[in-house]
Amino acid sequence: xxxxxxxxxxxxxxxxxxxxxxxxxxxxxxNEFLTLLGPSGCGKTTTLRIIGGFETPDKGQVLSGGKDIxxxxxxxxxxxxxxxxxALFPHMNIAENIAFGLxxxxxxxxxxxxxIKYALKLVNLxxxxxxxxxxxxxxxxxxxxxxxxxxxxxxxxxLDEPLGALDLKLRQDMQxxxxxxxxxxxITFIYVTHDQEEALTMSDTIVVMNQGYIQQIGTPESxxxxxxxxxxxxxxxxxxxxxSIMVHDELxxxxxxxxxxxxxxxxxxxxxDVVIRPEDVELTAPSAGTIEGTxxxxxxxxxxxxxxxxxxxxxxxxxxTVMHPVGEKVGIRVDPxxxxxMNKPASEDEEAIGIDEQ
Amino acid sequence: xxxxxxxxxxxxxxxxxSFILIPLCMIFYYGLTDKTGAFTLENISAMLTAExxxxxxxxxxxxxxxxxxxxxxxxxxxxxxxxxxxxxxxFIVFIFILPMWMNFLLRTLAWQTLLEKTGVINSVLSFLHLxxxxxxxxxxxxxxxxxxxxxxxxxxxxxxxxGKIDTNVVNAARDLGANGVxxxxxxxxxxxxxxxxxxxxxxxxxxxxTFVISxxxxxSKILLIGNVIEQExxxxxxxxxxxxxxxxxxxxxxxxxxxxxxxxxDGEGSML
Numbered sequence: 305x306x307x308x309x310x311x312x313x314x315x316x317x318x319x320x321x322x323x324x325x326x327x328x329x330x331x332x333x334x335n336e337f338l339t340l341l342g343p344s345g346c347g348k349t350t351t352l353r354i355i356g357g358f359e360t361p362d363k364g365q366v367l368s369g370g371k372d373i374x375x376x377x378x379x380x381x382x383x384x385x386x387x388x389x390x391a392l393f394p395h396m397n398i399a400e401n402i403a404f405g406l407x408x409x410x411x412x413x414x415x416x417x418x419x420i421k422y423a424l425k426l427v428n429l430x431x432x433x434x435x436x437x438x439x440x441x442x443x444x445x446x447x448x449x450x451x452x453x454x455x456x457x458x459x460x461x462x463l464d465e466p467l468g469a470l471d472l473k474l475r476q477d478m479q480x481x482x483x484x485x486x487x488x489x490x491i492t493f494i495y496v497t498h499d500q501e502e503a504l505t506m507s508d509t510i511v512v513m514n515q516g517y518i519q520q521i522g523t524p525e526s527x528x529x530x531x532x533x534x535x536x537x538x539x540x541x542x543x544x545x546x547x548s549i550m551v552h553d554e555l556x557x558x559x560x561x562x563x564x565x566x567x568x569x570x571x572x573x574x575x576x577d578v579v580i581r582p583e584d585v586e587l588t589a590p591s592a593g594t595i596e597g598t599x600x601x602x603x604x605x606x607x608x609x610x611x612x613x614x615x616x617x618x619x620x621x622x623x624x625t626v627m628h629p630v631g632e633k634v635g636i637r638v639d640p641x642x643x644x645x646m647n648k649p650a651s652e653d654e655e656a657i658g659i660d661e662q
Numbered sequence: 663x664x665x666x667x668x669x670x671x672x673x674x675x676x677x678x679x680s681f682i683l684i685p686l687c688m689i690f691y692y693g694l695t696d697k698t699g700a701f702t703l704e705n706i707s708a709m710l711t712a713e714x715x716x717x718x719x720x721x722x723x724x725x726x727x728x729x730x731x732x733x734x735x736x737x738x739x740x741x742x743x744x745x746x747x748x749x750x751x752x753f754i755v756f757i758f759i760l761p762m763w764m765n766f767l768l769r770t771l772a773w774q775t776l777l778e779k780t781g782v783i784n785s786v787l788s789f790l791h792l793x794x795x796x797x798x799x800x801x802x803x804x805x806x807x808x809x810x811x812x813x814x815x816x817x818x819x820x821x822x823x824x825g826k827i828d829t830n831v832v833n834a835a836r837d838l839g840a841n842g843v844x845x846x847x848x849x850x851x852x853x854x855x856x857x858x859x860x861x862x863x864x865x866x867x868x869x870x871x872t873f874v875i876s877x878x879x880x881x882s883k884i885l886l887i888g889n890v891i892e893q894e895x896x897x898x899x900x901x902x903x904x905x906x907x908x909x910x911x912x913x914x915x916x917x918x919x920x921x922x923x924x925x926x927x928d929g930e931g932s933m934l
Contacts, residue, residue, distance in 0.1 A: 358833055378836040385837045391830035395852045404848070405838035456838065 307369075309334050309460060309492055310355060315364035317350055324350045325361070326516045332460070332494060337486055339495045341503040342513035343539070348496045349464060351513075355494060356385045356462050379408075383460040384453035388468055390445040392437040398424075398448055399433035405456040423451035426485065443474045450485070460492045467502065479505050500540045504528060512536050533646050537579040544585070544621055548578045548645075556645060559616035561595040565643040577646045582623040584642035587613070593635020599628045693905035705906020714890060714907065721887040722914070724801055725869035728808035729816075732865045733858065735809070736816035740857075741850075743817075744824040755821070759814050770807055770878045777803055777879065799881035807875040808865075815864035823857030824850070859925040867915050887911060 308331040315328040325347045332338050340348035353359040354366060357378035366374045373381060384405070392401050399420050406416045424430050427447035437445055446466055453461055463482075467475045483506055486493050497503055503510050504524045512519040512527060512535075520532045531537035534545050549557040553568040558578055570576055590596050597615025604610075609627045613620040615636055628634055696702045708714055743751045761769060776782045777798040784794045797803045827850065835845040873888030880886070887907065894904030 356837065358836075377841075378833070379839045379841055385834070387830045387834060389828070389830060391828060391834040393831060393834070393849060404835070404840075408839040408844060452834075452838070 307334055308332070309336075309368065310494075311365075311367040312351070312355070313365045313367065315351070315354060315361045315366070317347075317354065317359065317361045324516050325354075328364070328516070328518060330511060330518065330521070332492060335486075335490050335492055337483070337493045337495065337506055337508045339497060339503040339507040339510050340513060341497060341500060341510055341539075342519075343498055345515075346513040347516040348498075348513050352385075352462050352464055352494060352496045355460075356383065357381050382458055383462060384456050384458040385462040385464065386446070386449050386453050386466045388464045388466065390437075390442075390449045392445055392448060392452070394437055396437075397433065398429075398435050398437065398440075401437065401448060402452045402455055404452065409456075419455045423455045426454070426488070427451045427481075443470055443478065446470065446478065447481075450482075454485070454489060454491065458491060460494060463493060463495045465497055466495075467499075468497075475502070482506060504540070512539060514539075530644055531579055531646065534577050534579070537577075537644070537646070542582050542621055542623075544578075544580045544582065544618075546578045546580070546618055547648075548576055550574045550576045550645065554640070556643065558643075559595065559618055561616065563594055563638060563643055564640040565645060566640050567643075567645040570645060570647070575648055577648060579644040579646060580620075580638055580642060582610070582621040583608070584638060585613075585620055585622045585624075586637045586639070587611075587622060587624055587626070587628055588635040588637050590633045590635045593637045595636050597634060597636055599630050599632045599634060602627070602630050689905045689908055691905075692901045693909045696902060705902050706910060708903055709907055709910045714887070717885045717890045718887045718910075720801070720884070721870055724805055724886070725808065725866055725872075728805050728812065728869050729862055729866045731805065731809050732813050732816040733862065735813060736820055736861060737858070740817055740821040740824055743821050755818075758817060762814055766811060767874065767878075769811065770875055773803075773807055773810065774798070774878050777806075798879065799883055801880070801884060803879040804876050804884065804886070807879045808869045808872065811875065812865040812869060815868075816861035819860040819864065820854060820857040823854045823860075827853050855925055859922045863918055863922040866918055870914060871911060 310332040312328055312330045315325050316323070317325040328347070328351065330351070340351055342348050350359060354361050357373075357376060357380075360375065364374075365372050368382070378385075393404065396404070402420045402423055403416045406419060411419075420433060421430075424432060427450055429444060429447055429451070432440070432444070432448070437448065440448065446469075449466070450461075466482075467478050470478060479502060482493070482495075485491075495503075495506065504527075507524055509521065510524055510527045511521050514535050520527060520536045522530075527536065528540055531540060531543075537543045537545055546558055548559070550567075550570040550573070551557050551562065552572045553570075554565055556563050556565050556567075556576070556578060587593075595615050597613040597620065599611050600614045600619065601612040602609060604627075605623075608623045608625050611622045611624065611628060613622055613634060613636065620636060693705050694701060694703070696704065709718060743754055746754070774781075777795070778784070779794070779796065779798065781798070787794055797806070831853070832845060832849060835849045836842075840848060871888050873886060873892045876884055876886040876889055891904050891907050891911070894900045894907065898904075
């Protein structure tokens with residue numbers, strides 16, 4: 305196992321009465337791409353600012369390589385930040401921007417010039433040395449911000465929604481660019497975003513946050529396929545979240561019909577939440593399904609059709625490449641493997657509230 | 663601009679022509695002619711006489727000194743204000759510009775009363791058996807009056823421009839390893855220069871041309887160039903010489919304005 309590079313222990317932070325982070329524990333391993341994902345106000349940016357040294361937690365410790373750096377100012381930390389709105393120095397040209405950190409460290413001119421060349425090549429902006437920041441597009445400014453950070457050879461690069469201000473196409477290109485950079489440089493990335501697609505595309509590890517609590521930590525696959533609660537299920541992708549009863553191991557009662565599943569250990573006759581991804585709902589002939597319903601909505605989405613099926617009092621969201629017209633009677637079948645059982649939320653903090661605000 | 667909205671500027675154009683352009687032309691006419699109406703440069707070159715150049719140098723010296731003092735007082739204050747929360751700083755800005763609601767003459771007269779040999783300050787000092795403060799009718803009193811009256815004009819543009827600096831740009835400097843002092847010299851100060859230049863102009867220009875402050879706090883002994891010009895108009899009734907000297911003074915102001923325009927291209931430091 306690689307060593308823990310950054311370790312957050314029992315971090316609590318509040319602004320006035322507003323508790324932003326409550327007893328947060330999290331560690332980041334070397335050369336990991338870790339994403340803090342959650343809706344606005346979930347505490348992800350505050351977590352990043354605490355790691356960067358721009359905020360001090362009320363309680364708890366930030367450890368780096370076993371040393372307590374909680375009170376260390378940003379300039380003494382071996383990490384660099386890429387800010388949301390780039391934050392380039394507007395009075396300096398691109399070369400001066402990139403050289404800023406190196407000049408502070410009194411590096412030789414030859415070393416600095418080499419680094420500028422290398423960094424600009426890395427972000428595909430060779431020859432931009434003499435340009436001023438305001439003559440660059442948003443995407444180019446963001447690349448310079450990344451170049452300015454990585455020439456300092458930080459152990460960890462913190463990125464605060466760095467692609468938030470870019471348009472969709474550029475954002476997708478930059479996502480691949482960031483993955484490439486991370487692999488080439490071997491730097492640990494801590495990435496903050498509210499965009500679940502971005503998180504799924506780039507991360508090794510995703511930390512889903514809501515209301516100051518960590519909801520789930522896992523790989524993109526496990527977060528998507530095995531969400532631990534309704535919040536995570538709803539925040540990551542589309543899903544059908546249905547209150548159900550666990551009859552016994554490997555059998556669940558969904559809306560009055562019995563579905564086979566693969567989960568165990570929830571107890572007998574326990575109320576649970578069931579998550580079924582819309583692409584995992586199979587539409588069959590009415591008699592062939594576990595339950596029967598009527599198609600109530602139909603939208604063509606390009607890759608697939610999005611349908612809503614009214615069955616046993618629940619509107620099922622279905623993605624399928626086969627079209628079923630509105631009004632058609634269909635059967636619903638779900639592979640046992642695709643039924644994800646979750647405990648009912650223990651506290652209201654875990655409830656899937658605040659998602660609609662996004 | 664469409665043809666109709668063009669007419670909206672008519673009242674101002676009328677105003678500008680009658681009260682700015684025509685007087686300016688008259689100053690140039692008087693400044694470049696003698697009493698017979700013949701063209702001459704004598705009124706201009708009169709600035710080189712010992713008496714006038716001494717007054718001009720004193721004016722330049724005192725107004726530069728006042729500007730420097732204002733800058734040293736205003737910059738830290740603007741930084742403190744900028745670091746405060748909105749509810750607090752708007753109150754302090756209010757307190758700060760409160761004196762400006764009072765008449766400029768009254769405020770300066772008040773200083774005269776305070777500083778007089780038997781004035782309020784000296785009464786208190788002698789009551790406490792402390793040595794008296796004798797700065798009335800000295801250049802020090804004039805500098806004090808200038809700083810007191812013009813300080814808000816330095817604070818506001820600097821405060822204004824500091825507020826516009828993106829905090830993330832400052833954070834970025836810290837993030838890249840700069841300590842507080844380095845961040846100030848390399849990022850905050852350069853980015854606030856438009857405000858500083860604007861503040862310098864707004865203090866230096868009125869300080870250079872003032873005659874009221876020197877009249878009230880400098881007695882009749884200290885003549886600034888403003889006093890000399892005023893006397894040519896009011897006492898000597900030599901409009902030609904007064905205008906000529908004004909034109910020379912204008913040159914200094916134009917140079918200052920030009921400098922400020924070069925540094926403040928985007929008008930960021932403009933005050934209100």
